[in-house]
Amino acid sequence: MKNKIIVLTLISAAILGISAIPFQPKKAMAYHSESEIEFFKNHSMTPIAPGEYFLTPENCKGCHGFDTLGIANVDANGHDVNLFDDWETSMMGLSAVDPFWRAKVSHETMVNPAHATELQNLCITCHAPAGHYSAIYKGQQHYVMSDLLNDSLGLSGVSCTACHAIGDSSSLGQLFTGQIPYDTNKVLFGPFTAPVAGPMQLYVGMMPTYSPHVSEGKFCSPCHTLLSNTVDLSGVPTGGTFIEQATYHEWLNSAYPSQATVCQSCHMPQIEDAVILANGNVGLPGRTPFNLHQFAGANSFMVNLIKQNKTTLGVSAPDYNFDSTLAAITNMLTKQSLDVQASLVSITSDTAFIDVDLTNKAGHKFPSGYPSRRAVLQMIVTKANGDTLFASGLFDANYEMQNVATPFEQHHDIINTQTQNQIYEMVMGDVNGTVTTVLERAASHLKDNRIPPAGFSTLHYAYDTCKIVGSALTDVDFNKNGVTQGTGHDIVHYHIPLNNYSGTINVYTAVYYQTLPPAFLSDMSNYSSPEINSFLTMYANADKSPVKVDADTLLNISTGIKENTLTTINISPNPTRDGKVLLSGIGYNSFQLEVFDQNSKKINVTLTRKSNSIELQLPTAKGLYFIRLNVNGQVKSYKILRI
Numbered sequence: 001m002k003n004k005i006i007v008l009t010l011i012s013a014a015i016l017g018i019s020a021i022p023f024q025p026k027k028a029m030a031y032h033s034e035s036e037i038e039f040f041k042n043h044s045m046t047p048i049a050p051g052e053y054f055l056t057p058e059n060c061k062g063c064h065g066f067d068t069l070g071i072a073n074v075d076a077n078g079h080d081v082n083l084f085d086d087w088e089t090s091m092m093g094l095s096a097v098d099p100f101w102r103a104k105v106s107h108e109t110m111v112n113p114a115h116a117t118e119l120q121n122l123c124i125t126c127h128a129p130a131g132h133y134s135a136i137y138k139g140q141q142h143y144v145m146s147d148l149l150n151d152s153l154g155l156s157g158v159s160c161t162a163c164h165a166i167g168d169s170s171s172l173g174q175l176f177t178g179q180i181p182y183d184t185n186k187v188l189f190g191p192f193t194a195p196v197a198g199p200m201q202l203y204v205g206m207m208p209t210y211s212p213h214v215s216e217g218k219f220c221s222p223c224h225t226l227l228s229n230t231v232d233l234s235g236v237p238t239g240g241t242f243i244e245q246a247t248y249h250e251w252l253n254s255a256y257p258s259q260a261t262v263c264q265s266c267h268m269p270q271i272e273d274a275v276i277l278a279n280g281n282v283g284l285p286g287r288t289p290f291n292l293h294q295f296a297g298a299n300s301f302m303v304n305l306i307k308q309n310k311t312t313l314g315v316s317a318p319d320y321n322f323d324s325t326l327a328a329i330t331n332m333l334t335k336q337s338l339d340v341q342a343s344l345v346s347i348t349s350d351t352a353f354i355d356v357d358l359t360n361k362a363g364h365k366f367p368s369g370y371p372s373r374r375a376v377l378q379m380i381v382t383k384a385n386g387d388t389l390f391a392s393g394l395f396d397a398n399y400e401m402q403n404v405a406t407p408f409e410q411h412h413d414i415i416n417t418q419t420q421n422q423i424y425e426m427v428m429g430d431v432n433g434t435v436t437t438v439l440e441r442a443a444s445h446l447k448d449n450r451i452p453p454a455g456f457s458t459l460h461y462a463y464d465t466c467k468i469v470g471s472a473l474t475d476v477d478f479n480k481n482g483v484t485q486g487t488g489h490d491i492v493h494y495h496i497p498l499n500n501y502s503g504t505i506n507v508y509t510a511v512y513y514q515t516l517p518p519a520f521l522s523d524m525s526n527y528s529s530p531e532i533n534s535f536l537t538m539y540a541n542a543d544k545s546p547v548k549v550d551a552d553t554l555l556n557i558s559t560g561i562k563e564n565t566l567t568t569i570n571i572s573p574n575p576t577r578d579g580k581v582l583l584s585g586i587g588y589n590s591f592q593l594e595v596f597d598q599n600s601k602k603i604n605v606t607l608t609r610k611s612n613s614i615e616l617q618l619p620t621a622k623g624l625y626f627i628r629l630n631v632n633g634q635v636k637s638y639k640i641l642r643i
Helices: 002-016 025-031 034-042 057-064 083-088 099-111 113-127 129-137 160-164 198-204 247-252 263-267 300-308 319-335 530-540
Strands: 187-190 207-210 225-231 237-246 338-347 351-360 374-383 388-392 422-424 426-429 444-448 478-481 484-497 504-514 547-558 570-572 580-584 592-597 606-609 613-617 623-631 634-642
Touching (some): 113 129, 113 225, 160 187, 198 207, 225 247, 237 247, 300 319, 338 504, 351 374, 388 484, 592 613
Antiparallel strands (some): 225 237, 374 422, 504 547, 580 613, 592 623, 606 613, 623 634
């Protein structure tokens, strides 16, 4: 042991002698114990071998993971903010194990098997960049799924070094579709000046280097603007390209670059607390501002699905890390994405005119990213007795849209029938103009009415990659205020037929976000492979309920004579803890009772008839439920909260 320590000390002195920051070898013991150093040595972690350009995240975890002493990687209140745990359960950390992505790659290769190698190599470029580029640097021509599944570096997804090794290339911001300008000089770039270089050099063979480019929007551009080569239905390349997603260009075409609000501002929010970045040394200076590494976006569905299937997928992260990530995503969706405001414009004897104003608060379109994602505007108008007078934007039991037009729903400025639905989405078309979910067959955008960010303009130089397509382009208040562009709003005008009803009405408006609607999987479901079959099984058992982004309510709008209601019924307890609810005062032989969840989905419940009451059992899910009771033509609705 003594000889080993002497050798290690000599190596330390040689490396640290060239460091810009004075550092004594003995201080290394303050970062890691002798046993930890031996562990690193026995696992080939110090330093990295010649020709290795990337590290697995476990190499970084020792310093940038959870500090058992509670000194490093905590905020001013002692809350753990370590980089590893936050990243591990984000979609960055899970990108290579994402079961839908694996299934989609399989689907694409089965549609065009002759392109299997190229398709896999391209898709992996962004989902497992460290594994892909490490293989390419070593001379491999391609890096495919079979390579990925046997490569710990690739399975780490968008890992620490996959980002921090991106160099400050002059072409950064102009390279897309996985063309990542990596620096291969074994440097890792960070946002803090004068980094303490010695420990990182000693233990992992990398040089920490300050560079402001890691805090700029262009840093994200290589993987958040994606173009694919189009093929016809026979798999023959057309020579054209298709823009699968252009989140980076959507941000460029907004007011946010001029306000110095970048991707990291929202997805890696800063705290002003001085955070010590490496475990085990109380003498390290705290760094501020500190960027949280939760990478919260909108894909709570996939994070939750992976959590539920983590053993099958080989994910070892604890549930509480998943829960922390899901909480951050929920906050992002419900607090930072979209505002909804409903207002009564006017009312006549036969029509209620209601406007719904949607404001995009994101720095890109809402929704953005992969083409499956959509937002649905729901409007439900009820009579005083709870009967539904008008409903648009409803989901069925499988959370697919009801009454959707074929082949797809057009953008609406005015909605006046229940068969019209406002869906914000991008729809892909093949060479024949037919709707497709096969990315390689995508030749054109048939629809893109995703709400633009504030400042978005059709005159911007980046508009060609993020166009508005379809009837939204002629909607006078879609991102417009008169002739002025860039509002980041859409106003939907509802003309609600009253159908001779006289009484008060209540208006419930909400926007729901869906990562992966069932219809998007229809074509994939026609194919069979281990990846597809595995994902479809997970999907069938997953919670597919859309996320309510925002909502607004208008109550007791008078249309004339109030409707009769049942007044003798008592309901208790409310709220209910065990889901049992008693409706007393029902002495009728004939009645109808329906129960709906907060997404307006009708659910089945168990009813027990007693002498003068009804006992029902709500589902186990917590939340708000609506009970609609009809007795001899008189109807009343009740709200029940299960806690």
